[in-house]
Amino acid sequence: VSAPAKAWLVSAAVFAALGARAQDEVAVYSARADSVAVTIYRDDLALVTETRTVDLPAVPVTLVIEDVVETLLPQSAVIAGAARVLAESNFDFDRLTPRSLLERSIGETVMITRTNPATGTVTRTAATILAVGDGVVLQSGAGTEALYCSGLPERLELMRAPDELLAKPRLSVQLAGGEAGPRTVEVSYLAHGFAWSSDYVAHLDADSDALRLAGWATLTNTTGSVFEQAEMQLVAGRLNILAAEEGGSAAEPVVARDGESDVEARDRLVRERAASDAALLRDCFAMDIPVPAPRAEELLTLFAAQEGVDGRLRMAQAVVVEANRLQREELGDYQLYRLPWRTDLAARQTKQVLFLDEPAVRVERFYGFRLASLTTPPAADVVIPNLIVSFENTERDGLGEPLPSGIVRVFEQHAGREVFAGEAAIGDRPVGLPVELVIGRAQNVMLEVTMESSRGGDRGVGVTTQHRIVNNKGVPIDLEIRHGVESHYLDLTLERTSRPMRRKYGDLAWRFAVPPGEALLEYELTAREP
Amino acid sequence: MRRYAWVIASIGATAAAQDTTDKSLALTIYNSDLALVEHVRPLTIPAGSHRLEFQGVSAQIMSQTVSFAGAGLTVIEQNFDYDLLTPEKLMEKAVGQRVRIVRTNPGTGRETEETAEVLSTVGGVVLKIGERIEVLREDGIPARVIFDEVPPNLRASPTLSILVNAARPANGDVTLAYLTRGLSWNADYVAVFEEAAGNVSMQGWITLTNNSGTTFANATAQLVAGDINVVGNEAEWWQAYNFRRDRANVLRAGGVESSSREQLADYYVYPLAAATTIANNQTKQVSFLTAERVRANRGYEQTFYSFYSQDEPVSSEVRVRFSNSRSSGLGDQLPSGVVRVYARDARGQPQFVGEDRIGHTSAGSELALKIGDAFDVTIQPTLRQTTRATRRATDYAMSYLVRNARSEPITVTIRQDSLWRFNEVIAQSLEGRRTDADSFAWDVPVPANGETELTFTIRQSW
Numbered sequence: 002v003s004a005p006a007k008a009w010l011v012s013a014a015v016f017a018a019l020g021a022r023a024q025d026e027v028a029v030y031s032a033r034a035d036s037v038a039v040t041i042y043r044d045d046l047a048l049v050t051e052t053r054t055v056d057l058p059a060v061p062v063t064l065v066i067e068d069v070v071e072t073l074l075p076q077s078a079v080i081a082g083a084a085r086v087l088a089e090s091n092f093d094f095d096r097l098t099p100r101s102l103l104e105r106s107i108g109e110t111v112m113i114t115r116t117n118p119a120t121g122t123v124t125r126t127a128a129t130i131l132a133v134g135d136g137v138v139l140q141s142g143a144g145t146e147a148l149y150c151s152g153l154p155e156r157l158e159l160m161r162a163p164d165e166l167l168a169k170p171r172l173s174v175q176l177a178g179g180e181a182g183p184r185t186v187e188v189s190y191l192a193h194g195f196a197w198s199s200d201y202v203a204h205l206d207a208d209s210d211a212l213r214l215a216g217w218a219t220l221t222n223t224t225g226s227v228f229e230q231a232e233m234q235l236v237a238g239r240l241n242i243l244a245a246e247e248g249g250s251a252a253e254p255v256v257a258r259d260g261e262s263d264v265e266a267r268d269r270l271v272r273e274r275a276a277s278d279a280a281l282l283r284d285c286f287a288m289d290i291p292v293p294a295p296r297a298e299e300l301l302t303l304f305a306a307q308e309g310v311d312g313r314l315r316m317a318q319a320v321v322v323e324a325n326r327l328q329r330e331e332l333g334d335y336q337l338y339r340l341p342w343r344t345d346l347a348a349r350q351t352k353q354v355l356f357l358d359e360p361a362v363r364v365e366r367f368y369g370f371r372l373a374s375l376t377t378p379p380a381a382d383v384v385i386p387n388l389i390v391s392f393e394n395t396e397r398d399g400l401g402e403p404l405p406s407g408i409v410r411v412f413e414q415h416a417g418r419e420v421f422a423g424e425a426a427i428g429d430r431p432v433g434l435p436v437e438l439v440i441g442r443a444q445n446v447m448l449e450v451t452m453e454s455s456r457g458g459d460r461g462v463g464v465t466t467q468h469r470i471v472n473n474k475g476v477p478i479d480l481e482i483r484h485g486v487e488s489h490y491l492d493l494t495l496e497r498t499s500r501p502m503r504r505k506y507g508d509l510a511w512r513f514a515v516p517p518g519e520a521l522l523e524y525e526l527t528a529r530e531p
Numbered sequence: 532m533r534r535y536a537w538v539i540a541s542i543g544a545t546a547a548a549q550d551t552t553d554k555s556l557a558l559t560i561y562n563s564d565l566a567l568v569e570h571v572r573p574l575t576i577p578a579g580s581h582r583l584e585f586q587g588v589s590a591q592i593m594s595q596t597v598s599f600a601g602a603g604l605t606v607i608e609q610n611f612d613y614d615l616l617t618p619e620k621l622m623e624k625a626v627g628q629r630v631r632i633v634r635t636n637p638g639t640g641r642e643t644e645e646t647a648e649v650l651s652t653v654g655g656v657v658l659k660i661g662e663r664i665e666v667l668r669e670d671g672i673p674a675r676v677i678f679d680e681v682p683p684n685l686r687a688s689p690t691l692s693i694l695v696n697a698a699r700p701a702n703g704d705v706t707l708a709y710l711t712r713g714l715s716w717n718a719d720y721v722a723v724f725e726e727a728a729g730n731v732s733m734q735g736w737i738t739l740t741n742n743s744g745t746t747f748a749n750a751t752a753q754l755v756a757g758d759i760n761v762v763g764n765e766a767e768w769w770q771a772y773n774f775r776r777d778r779a780n781v782l783r784a785g786g787v788e789s790s791s792r793e794q795l796a797d798y799y800v801y802p803l804a805a806a807t808t809i810a811n812n813q814t815k816q817v818s819f820l821t822a823e824r825v826r827a828n829r830g831y832e833q834t835f836y837s838f839y840s841q842d843e844p845v846s847s848e849v850r851v852r853f854s855n856s857r858s859s860g861l862g863d864q865l866p867s868g869v870v871r872v873y874a875r876d877a878r879g880q881p882q883f884v885g886e887d888r889i890g891h892t893s894a895g896s897e898l899a900l901k902i903g904d905a906f907d908v909t910i911q912p913t914l915r916q917t918t919r920a921t922r923r924a925t926d927y928a929m930s931y932l933v934r935n936a937r938s939e940p941i942t943v944t945i946r947q948d949s950l951w952r953f954n955e956v957i958a959q960s961l962e963g964r965r966t967d968a969d970s971f972a973w974d975v976p977v978p979a980n981g982e983t984e985l986t987f988t989i990r991q992s993w
Contacts, residue, residue, distance in 0.1 A: 038880065040882055040883070042883070046883075048882060048883045050880060050881070075738065075814045075816060076719035076736060076738045076814075076816065076869070076871075077719075077721070077871050077883070078721075078816075079721050079723070079734075079873065079881060081881075086818075086821075087734075087818050088804075088817070088818055089807070089815070089816065089817050089818065090736070090815070090816040090817075090818075091813060091814070091815050091816070092813070092814045092815075092816075107687060117635060117640045118635065118637055118640070118673065119635070119636065119637055119638060119639055119640030120639075120640035122640065131616055131681065131687055132615065132616035132617065132685075132686075132687040134615050134616070134617045135617045135618075135619065136617045136618035136619065137618075138616050138617065138618060138621060138681075140681075143631075143677050144631065144677040144678055144679050144680075145621065145677070145678040145679070145680065145681050146675060146676065146677055146678070147618030147621060147622075147676070148618075150618055150675075150676065151633075151673050151674060151675040151676070152668060152671070152672070152673035152674065153635060153673040153675070189873075189881055191871070191883060234876075234882075236882070237906065238903060238904065238905075238906040239846065239903055239904040240883070240884065240885040240886075240902065240903040241885040241886060241887055241901050241902050241903045241904075242885065242886060243869060243886060243887070243888055247869070247888055248717055248719070248868065248869045248888065249869055249886060249888070250869075250871065250886060284617065284618060284619065285618045285619070286618050286619045286621070286622035286623075286652060286656055286667075286676075330876065330877045331877075331907075331937075332874065332876050332877075332882055332884065333724075333726065333829070333849070333874045333884050333902075334829075334849045334884075334903065334904075334905035334906055334907065334908065335884065335903070335906050336906055337876055337877075337882065403906060403907070403936070428843060429846065429904075429906050431906055431907040431908075431909060431934070431936035432907070432936040432980075433934055433936050433980065433982075434844065434909060434934060434936070485840075488838060488839055488840075488914050488917060489917075490917065491917045491918060491919040491925060492917075492918055492919055493916065493917070504913075504915075506840055506841065506842045506911070506913060507839075507840025507841075507913040507914050507915070508840070529919055531919075531925070
């Protein structure tokens with residue numbers, strides 16, 4: 002904003018704040034924050050806490066907090082440190098668009114500039130804006146005309162900035178009277194347009210059964226706001242957040258197209274809305290020739306010099322990797338990760354920070370197969386078990402850190418090279434909860450499953466299951482076979498088994514070593530149908 | 532700020548505007564996207580029939596609800612004009628009229644002006660120029676269309692016009708009242724939970740939103756809390772039913788304390804202290820409740836609706852419990868709204884920790900807000916065995932392994948809900964309690980960085 006324009010806007014705002022009613026009310030302006038802290042949540046949400054210094058007079062005062070994040074949720078705002086009673090709070094933000102400018106200029110005198118396409122002669126005519134809806138209607142000395150309908154290059158110039166058009170969003174709060182003097186006020190509010198995710202990189206050492214586990218947090222600011230020297234925090238865990246139509250804080254979901262990132266999808270949405278808005282302004286009476294649809298950018302450049310609107314629409318995505326590592330603390334029942342020093346978070350920026358790096362986590366590697374039904378055999382004659390990497394999340398085993406949900410990508414040394422071994426998603430994992438990652442399918446390990454059912458008296462069912470395991474790996478492997486039984490079966494009994502069974506997550510489970518070559522597991526189950 | 536004026540036109544006479552401001556403007560806003568707007572204005576008119584045009588009424592006015600009252604005035608007819616001035620409407624209304632066409636020669640740049648009669652606007656503008664019939668801009672040559680006047684029924688803003696008959700010259704106040712959509716309010720609460728001190732400080736805000744298309748200047752406003760029955764919302768009954776179920780989950784005991792708040796029939800009324808301006812597209816918040824240090828605690832609970840095993844453990848729900856009774860420090864009824872809960876981090880900074888919705892809650896009620904799922908408290912359900920007890924009774928042996936990765940002991944309430952009609956606990960590792968005709972609950976103590984397995988067997992039959 003140029004200095005005089007800003008001054009003008011501010012004086013207009015003062016006038017509006019004073020209004021017709023309370024001439025004695027005083028407005029105090031806080032143009033910017035002294036410092037800012039941003040806590041990013043998983044659900045497209047962040048808590049922004051700004052510290053601002055204001056000098057309050059003793060009388061009741063309207064405190065105007067300027068330049069807040071435009072996606073602010075006014076109902077979430079908390080203002081602390083004013084030592085005054087809060088009576089009222091207003092959030093005003095008219096996004097600066099061609100439409101909002103024209104709407105605010107209804108009844109005002111504007112200049113239409115037309116260029117003669119043949120001679121290049123420019124004519125300027127004064128006109129009054131009559132209506133702005135689906136199309137714009139003007140009144141000039143010649144009569145009434147519709148804007149953008151003649152086929153001539155036409156351009157509008159506003160003679161003065163319209164009332165109360167706010168280039169930057171602001172929150173104004175009415176405070177009761179009290180002791181005069183400077184105050185440090187803390188303004189906290191929730192805002193949309195922020196996200197973070199966690200990703201893990203796991204390097205598996207083939208010889209020692211040890212895993213190097215690194216966790217990366219990727220945080221994104223998709224808003225147009227810039228945070229300089231901000232304290233950054235991330236919260237892991239699932240907060241209860243209600244949908245917008247229920248009055249909750251959740252953002253409207255943005256559906257990303259193929260190959261589009263969330264940031265790009267959000268950008269596209271903003272552009273599409275601006276384009277349809279701009280197209281509506283060009284609505285005309287029916288004409289036999291098609292009118293080329295204006296591009297949003299084209300219309301917006303008109304005003305870009307004034308406010309840098311196109312800067313906000315431009316897609317600039319920079320990924321910055323921070324050298325710092327996040328520090329963890331508990332926040333109620335969630336995990337809070339804090340960047341140990343202040344950092345700049347630019348508009349539309351993505352940052353990556355390490356939050357976990359454990360050099361040697363003791364892991365087990367085994368193969369697993371699960372039957373999901375008492376009587377139904379697997380679809381294929383020969384089944385391939387899964388390759389599973391599991392670890393105890395304890396300090397003793399080299400970890401003992403909460404693991405926020407994300408994707409774990411496992412890399413393995415193979416013939417002196419790192420190869421990608423597979424990936425698995427994990428949910429939020431507290432310390433002490435064992436982790437099993439199904440990273441892929443076995444190679445050179447096969448199972449043949451045969452099941453034989455029989456009927457017994459009194460609705461009885463008997464099933465004999467035989468697993469023939471072939472291990473062509475040349476080394477012994479660890480295998481886990483699980484048999485899940487539907488919960489409607491009653492009186493489930495293991496009548497006989499060739500190997501010892503233990504229960505796992507409600508299933509019957511057998512875990513044993515398979516030497517190179519063949520192995521067998523056979524057992525008989527009986528149950529009753531309800 | 533735009534001014535709205537009465538435009539008074541005697542029948543057959545030219546319109547004369549009387550720029551008067553509201554003597555008073557009163558708004559009664561309901562929290563179901565509905566508001567009653569009432570203007571009181573002075574009016575001076577001679578005897579006879581007059582058209583009163585009220586410009587700038589809400590674009591979402593429910594015109595069938597308009598009532599107009601003034602001493603000695605009789606309403607003959609009222610119209611709400613939706614025809615907004617757009618290029619398309621301008622051309623449509625010009626059918627049969629003359630317009631001027633200014634063409635620019637693309638070769639020489641010379642401008643020529645002709646007068647044309649608009650014949651049709653369907654699918655293209657058909658013009659009659661002299662004896663020629665042409666379609667506007669069929670040749671692609673730039674052509675301005677100039678209209679001599681704006682038709683009287685096309686307006687830049689929605690207008691209500693009322694035809695009145697004055698038996699004698701009127702000089703007094705008139706009242707115009709109507710219902711409109713686009714104005715609504717809801718309550719929002721900010722609750723700062725001080726875990727160590729065992730209390731919560733609450734601030735209640737009334738959030739007013741105005742999407743009516745009109746700015747209401749200097750209005751006295753009152754807000755009505757309560758579910759007003761609005762015809763035509765029956766289709767949403769299922770949504771409402773689900774909503775009430777959720778709500779019932781938050782409300783643990785209904786309160787019986789009465790409040791000192793102003794009441795309107797069975798609803799509560801919140802008048803705003805001072806006249807206020809509610810701008811179009813503005814979100815305005817007015818404080819209506821402040822309660823410091825209301826006794827509160829945090830608890831873990833989880834409800835299971837059937838018997839099953841799961842590989843992936845369930846994170847326990849975290850709830851913040853408090854009462855809005857006088858003795859706990861609140862003592863006020865709470866209109867329906869969303870409560871946003873903040874807690875302090877290790878540095879004492881407030882952080883957002885979750886939100887929940889409460890229904891209209893009378894004073895003295897017990898509330899349990901679900902704020903989220905605990906990262907460090909998980910429950911792993913395992914159905915150990917189902918056994919046939921008799922032909923009509925089955926025994927379900929369940930195990931719930933509750934793990935606590937926090938560095939403090941906790942209690943997790945596990946509820947087994949939606950049982951068959953006849954049900955009983957026949958074995959349990961811990962003394963539970965019946966919470967309902969079809970549910971039981973157990974309070975499971977779990978040591979710090981430890982686990983507790985709750986096992987029980989429920990016999991149910993039909």
